[in-house]
Amino acid sequence: MKTIVILTGAGISAESGVKTFRGSNGLWNNYRIEEVASPIAWERDPELVLEFYNQRRKQLFEVSPNTAHHALAKLEKKFDTEIITQNVDDLHERAGSKNILHLHGELKKARSTIDPSLVYELKDWPLNIGDQCEKGSQLRPHIVWFGEAVPAIMDAIQIVKKADIFIVIGTSMVVYPAAGLINYVSNEAKKYLIDPNAEEVSGIKNLTVIRKNAGEGVPKLVEELLEMGEL
Ligand code: OAD
Numbered sequence: 001m002k003t004i005v006i007l008t009g010a011g012i013s014a015e016s017g018v019k020t021f022r023g024s025n026g027l028w029n030n031y032r033i034e035e036v037a038s039p040i041a042w043e044r045d046p047e048l049v050l051e052f053y054n055q056r057r058k059q060l061f062e063v064s065p066n067t068a069h070h071a072l073a074k075l076e077k078k079f080d081t082e083i084i085t086q087n088v089d090d091l092h093e094r095a096g097s098k099n100i101l102h103l104h105g106e107l108k109k110a111r112s113t114i115d116p117s118l119v120y121e122l123k124d125w126p127l128n129i130g131d132q133c134e135k136g137s138q139l140r141p142h143i144v145w146f147g148e149a150v151p152a153i154m155d156a157i158q159i160v161k162k163a164d165i166f167i168v169i170g171t172s173m174v175v176y177p178a179a180g181l182i183n184y185v186s187n188e189a190k191k192y193l194i195d196p197n198a199e200e201v202s203g204i205k206n207l208t209v210i211r212k213n214a215g216e217g218v219p220k221l222v223e224e225l226l227e228m229g230e231l
Helices: 039-044 046-060 067-077 091-095 153-161 178-184 214-228
Strands: 003-008 080-085 100-102 105-112 119-121 139-143 165-169 190-194 207-210
Touching: 003 067, 003 153, 003 178, 039 046, 046 105, 046 139, 067 080, 067 091, 067 214, 080 153, 100 153, 153 178, 165 214, 190 214
Parallel strands: 003 080, 003 165, 080 100, 165 190, 190 207
Antiparallel strands: 105 119, 105 139
């Protein structure tokens, strides 16, 4: 079986009603990143940080996977399929995909501030000051903030190296180390980039750029790949 590796960003969830981060109307337009998504912000104003992620989490309970998430789940019928997502939503999971690596954490999880191995699934959206782990420390969002290491990156690199086909969907490719993953894909692998605003890309072999919304571009590509089957 051939291996398909997919790297997704906020753009794949845009048509579900989740705001992307950058560009006009992006999430960061309403916030200064360093005020809500950094260890310094957490130290300075944990209530504001919790409120920011509570709003994101509340919204996540109200949205659903779109046609792009559902289409990717179908790839598992014919391919070893691995999704590496920068998204903190759970829309790939809810669409039925199985192998999902969250590079930047997960909105529906919280973790201990003294023992990072203590991670908890949140059943409802609010996480409040006073919510504690079993060792008695405040819980924080299970999110990789700016200035923090990305613990899953080594696993992601190993996955990307196995790709026979590599698909990038809806990411501005400006946040590292995620944006560097494409450099680990073999030259022989077929590569696709689906983003309505994709810029010219140079220096990447076998790359097809599809300037379409994920909701349109992904189901079409998935259909083509399933028809091609074993290639
Ligand atoms: P960005 O907001 O930087 O980029 C979103 C991309 O999605 C842009 O390239 C858009 O052109 C594209 N896009 C918009 N609508 C689309 C649609 N309907 N279909 C397909 N693509 C569409 O989001 P990311 O690249 O995901 O990290 O941002 C990377 C990281 O920056 C995030 O994971 C987040 C943020 O800081 C953390 O919070 C740790």
